[in-house]
Amino acid sequence: MPTSAYNNLVERCSEIALFNSTSSLLGWDQETCLPRKGVSYRAEQCAFMKGRAHHLFCAPEVDRWISECEQVDSGEDPVRSANVRDWRWSYDRATKLPEGLVEKSERVRAHAMSAWAMARKENNFPEFQPHLETIIDISRQKADCYGYNDTPYDALIEDYERGTTTAAVTELFEGLKPQLREIGSAAARRSEEVPGDVLGGHYSEAGQRDFNEKVARAFGFDFEAGRIDTAVHPFCSGLAPGDTRLTTRYDEKDFCSSFYGVLHETGHGLYEQGLPPEHHGTPAGNSVSLGVHESQSRLWENHVGRQPAFWQHWFPVAREVFEPLSSRQADDVVAFTTKSRPSLIRVEADEATYDLHIVLRFEIEREMLAGNLAVADLPEAWNAKFKEFFGITVPSDTEGCLQDIHWSMGALGYFPTYTIGNLAAAQLFAKVNEEIPGMKDDLASGNYARLLEWLRRNIHEKGGQLLPTDLIRVATGEDLSPRHHLEHLHNRYLSPA
């Protein structure tokens, strides 16, 4: 492989990474700090940075360098080969988008995110509607630029889960739907005996912060290379090497809401902190896909954090922090955190109902993008489908179609990765249990070192070297399938206690 061409690409990527990491900070800051009147200028900053990065990557010399590398790639260095393969794919894809569209998209997005936050706060869908219309329009333009066979959704989903198609997701979801509804109904019936207020009481925000951080630290999150802040929407941002930031929001009546949010984001954060720093800026140093990212967050949140063994260790600690727990048992927490019932908010949904929230969003965004559902009709469509899936009447758009940030970010095609992540989490955790005997004892004693080491070695350190489907196959010895996830849900919700 010609050293100079390859080195030129690495150097170019490190410049682009400087722009992208700075864009990430602009974005993080917008979600956590930015005053309202700073939004317009922030939109210009984001557009400018994204535009510059796009311009640097789409330069003709980049094409030439990639070609030079391709011509002589012997495959003997898997990192180099992976980088070249990914650069080619990204270059061919990125150069299909005109620079003006990239900048416009960023500008629209920054404004839309701010409008969404306000509309959600005030339950005012019409305030968000024109922004979403523009976003759908720009997303279609992007899809047209990228090109697609069946439906514009195909062109966009590749940004989040490379190698996946709308047809594959539709087929997967159609197969899952009846099983999920069955599991959901049965789980809800069984959960009826757990009182909704079994953990009722006041949980101070300060106490929640303290407990959240204790557990995140025990999992292995490095607070010298990261932090947790408050934001409307919980997220994780791997801003730069040594700087991974999580966000959460607090409900003083229910510590579990923030707690499981933080376990989830910690899973994302551990992945970011475990990426190989020596490849930063190149594909081999990046997380490989959103689905794989989500597998990490769901694994820590659900497979670790909702086990009875988990609370065996942490309940005494929690009881020190939270006064209301003094009259409760560990079993109460386990019962509460594995209680299932149809609910309004995706990020707070239990495992038995979660995926149906995803299917709902997928079906809606696919139809909006295809032009079969007008943005103006979104609330009605959302509410009707919600009634159909969950039997619940949605009381407000804030708790309905305005609850998620994704569409305001222009992230259409993102939602399916949550369910892909659930499948992968179950499959990975099954493999962990197979390969590491006594995992349950580790969890019961609050020892996560062996689990984290396994994830580091099999997932994190691989960065973007393999395609997502290959990464899961290599790590678990089988193709990604819904089997382990459905088995997990059965065990958790439907097997005799």
Add this chain to the structure above:
Amino acid sequence: MPTSAYNNLVERCSEIALFNSTSSLLGWDQETCLPRKGVSYRAEQCAFMKGRAHHLFCAPEVDRWISECEQVDSGEDPVRSANVRDWRWSYDRATKLPEGLVEKSERVRAHAMSAWAMARKENNFPEFQPHLETIIDISRQKADCYGYNDTPYDALIEDYERGTTTAAVTELFEGLKPQLREIGSAAARRSEEVPGDVLGGHYSEAGQRDFNEKVARAFGFDFEAGRIDTAVHPFCSGLAPGDTRLTTRYDEKDFCSSFYGVLHETGHGLYEQGLPPEHHGTPAGNSVSLGVHESQSRLWENHVGRQPAFWQHWFPVAREVFEPLSSRQADDVVAFTTKSRPSLIRVEADEATYDLHIVLRFEIEREMLAGNLAVADLPEAWNAKFKEFFGITVPSDTEGCLQDIHWSMGALGYFPTYTIGNLAAAQLFAKVNEEIPGMKDDLASGNYARLLEWLRRNIHEKGGQLLPTDLIRVATGEDLSPRHHLEHLHNRYLSPA
């Protein structure tokens, strides 16, 4: 004036402003949020952004555009003329610095700031020493690039207070020194009767936040276009239009420490929020100098905030928030906040002693830069001078030569602007009282509208249209002089109560 050349310059400046405002966010975030392990990469980001901005401004076409504008400048549009004059000055200055030095300087600075924060926390000067040595070295290189007649300090002070020279500052300070020492001694004697613990008690951080924000809001600070955060070193950053951020730190034994810090930073913030947005990015839209900036902060902090009339309005409010004040009178607060005694920390020093802190720093940094004082000898030199000026033995470097952030930022030549600001604040406030009858009644009723309007009209909205000395002369009808400041100190500290 050739429209296209002028418009090209405005456009180029708006690109540069996108880089600079993003750099400001990187800097703000480093002071308030950045985890320790993120520092190295942050240094790269800062260097990259500054380098890009420098590169864009130093391009040969910029020189050509400025020349074209100069050739036909009729002076009929004062904003355009001011911009062209300033661009020329800045261009000629900026192009003297090689791009590599600009980037290196930024990189060094980001590391040094982080090392300073750690060294200050741990009272460990040797940890900071090599960083400061590099900074002095780079500052000398910069001075050599800029060129100077007498001393390298001349070349640097221009960055902060254009038109000022080392000789002028030395002369001013030599004249002030005996008077300041005399005022300081007399003020300290008079203050002996005020017990140091006259306001003793516990002031919760939450209460302080609340009270600080109430007063800042009443002054006119727009919290929809700004915020207040916690940082080791209090500062104000005008990040972007609609986004001005202040920082403070809290001492739960003394609410005044944070409170006056916030009044000070609010003064800076009001200036930033009052700059003409239509000229953003060009010199006419910028603050004109650090001395003028400081005049705004000192005016609100001292001339407004330490008046008996001020506390007439705010004491009842403070008493609602702070339990310890329930047994105190407004007079106690006035006595405490105008109490004078030699003290260790500049940002907490009273007005009667403050300027001596500045003189001390000026003399030391001038000598370090001239090569007459080695960085290794800084603590000893600091402590000796401190003993001489204030009669105090400095107990630790944390409370001595490590207390200020400026040198770690590479900001040599900055300190004199604090005293220039004090002089200007007194002169401006004297003029305000002359032009607005009943100002004291306004303050006694917590009404700041007329004062703010005067400052908006005479200072803020002028942006960088006039040179600092001209701005003060036009606003007050006389050249800047120490007269009003000394008179103010006499009235406050030495006139019969």
